[in-house]
Every structure is written in structure tokens, then in C-alpha cells.
Amino acid sequence: MPPLFNNLHHVCIVVRDLEKTVAYYESLGVGPWFDYPKKGTYLEFDVPNKAASDAMRYKCCDLDNVQIQLCDPGELDSPQKRFLDERGEGVYHLGFEVADRDAAEAHGRALGLGVVARGRRMDGSGFCYFDTRDKAGIVLEVRKS
Incomplete structure (x- = not known):
């Protein structure tokens, strides 16, 4: 199986003020x-707080080599909100593109990685956030778009 964390897709930065941060980057x-673009219905959607997940706001920018995602987690309890409250603004996760979301999740679990959140759509697309904070310093995500 190919390495899980080989094809970097995006860097997700948790921020307090989405509009202010976007304006700064634009400057x-x-x-x-x-x-x-939140797309499609999930067959499986396992997150710590669905209401908080639904309320999160994201802005994205595609650079030549990677996407930047800015996340405003809002006021509801979520891992992103706790990160912001405990550590302040900063990189919350790195997202890696994989060919097979299900196989990548199984591979991560086989490596002993815990799962923070996961979602799978009918077409096989989706995501899986691994709890790698203690050893990697941040969350590592695999995704298939």
C-alpha cells in the first residue's frame, strides 16, 4: 500500500476572524x-458534534502546489474550537489526498492511529481525521474528493 501521508492537498488553519484573515492574505x-464546497450527503458521518461541524465556516485558496483552508470553528464545542481556545490560531491539520478513502482509513487504523472524525459518501469520497496530535503536533487527515 502506498504511504498514507504522501500527497499533500491542503493546510487547514484555525482562525478567530475569517473575514479579517482573508483580507490580510489578500493584502x-x-x-x-x-x-x-460542502458537497453531497454522507452515508457515514462520525464527528464529535454534528451541529458544530455544520456551523463551521471555511474559506479556501488554491495555490500552485497546495490549498490553504481557513477555518472559523464558531462557538459550539468541537476539536477545532478547543484547539483555538487552548493554543490560539494556527495549523490544525494537514490534509492528504488518497486514491481510496476506505483503504486509507483501514491502513491508518492498522498503524494504531485513533480517529477524531470521519465521513464517507456513496461515491467513495470523504475524509478521515486521525488523532496524531500528541506525536505529530497536529491532526493528519486523509481525503478523497
């Missing part, structure tokens, strides 16, 4: 920014 010439 540096980084953009354009777009709303994260």
Missing part, C-alpha cells in the same frame, strides 16, 4: 478565496 496577494 499580501494571496487569493482568490472561495467558500469550502
